[in-house]
Amino acid sequence: MAHSSWTPCEGAIHLAPSLLASDFADLAGAVRDLEGSGAERLHVDVMDGVFVPNFTFGTDTVRALRRLTDLPLELHLMIVEPERHVEMFAAAGADAITVHCEVSPHLHRTVTQIRELDCRAGAAINPSTPAACLDEVLECIDLALVMTINPGWGGQKLIPRTLQKVEQVRAEIERQGLPTEVEVDGGVDASNARRCVDAGANVLVAGSAVFNHADGPAAGGQAVLAAAGAAPPAS
Ligand code: DX5
Ligand code: ZN
Numbered sequence: 001m002a003h004s005s006w007t008p009c010e011g012a013i014h015l016a017p018s019l020l021a022s023d024f025a026d027l028a029g030a031v032r033d034l035e036g037s038g039a040e041r042l043h044v045d046v047m048d049g050v051f052v053p054n055f056t057f058g059t060d061t062v063r064a065l066r067r068l069t070d071l072p073l074e075l076h077l078m079i080v081e082p083e084r085h086v087e088m089f090a091a092a093g094a095d096a097i098t099v100h101c102e103v104s105p106h107l108h109r110t111v112t113q114i115r116e117l118d119c120r121a122g123a124a125i126n127p128s129t130p131a132a133c134l135d136e137v138l139e140c141i142d143l144a145l146v147m148t149i150n151p152g153w154g155g156q157k158l159i160p161r162t163l164q165k166v167e168q169v170r171a172e173i174e175r176q177g178l179p180t181e182v183e184v185d186g187g188v189d190a191s192n193a194r195r196c197v198d199a200g201a202n203v204l205v206a207g208s209a210v211f212n213h214a215d216g217p218a219a220g221g222q223a224v225l226a227a228a229g230a231a232p233p234a235s
Contacts, residue, residue, distance in 0.1 A: 148162045
């Protein structure tokens with residue numbers, strides 16, 4: 001699906017389940033569980049062992065996921081020199097690509113490059129990176145990602161102070177009159193989803209809260225969305 005044909009519904013709260021918390025030996029099962037569950041996109045965490053200590057998916061996995069589902073694939077690149085790889089990830093089937101400000105000295109060029117590849121573009125900031133680092137590119141991105149944990153692993157606790165930056169990013173988006181989405185990623189669950197939305201987030205990434213739910217991923221996703229105050233999906 002090309003970015004031009006993926007138009008998230010304005011004003012809605014979106015859930016982006018992170019496959020990082022799924023059983024990597026059964027990604028097909030994870031995708032099947034999420035289809036039709038209210039998940040509007042799949043969040044795919046790419047790690048290179050350099051920007052973050054961990055390794056995860058690469059282009060081959062993205063290609064395999066692309067064959068499995070029509071759900072939009074939103075890639076979160078936790079890799080150095082992302083500009084060298086965005087073309088490969090777009091060709092593998094990404095619908096959206098988010099890169100980190102901390103490793104993108106030419107962030108404006110990189111997000112523009114992502115849009116030219118017909119993908120939605122995102123820019124992410126770590127907990128220690130000021131919200132203002134996004135100000136100059138907000139008009140060239142579709143998604144501003146505020147990390148609510150230090151990236152690298154799932155299953156961590158949300159760092160409350162990061163929600164102040166969600167407020168700052170949302171305020172700046174409104175000041176500039178933009179449609180940019182604000183996404184929170186890390187430690188998001190039913191206990192804090194409402195706080196994330198109240199701070200200004202409209203896309204909630206959730207890994208553990210979805211995949212570790214006792215009644216399965218669909219129920220886990222619904223619990224997060226319900227706690228966030230989202231309308232239940234149309235049946
Ligand atoms: C971590 C990733 C997150 C992760 C979130 O670096 O960017 O997307 O999957 O997982 P939970 O929801 O378990 O914190
Ligand atoms: Zn992520």
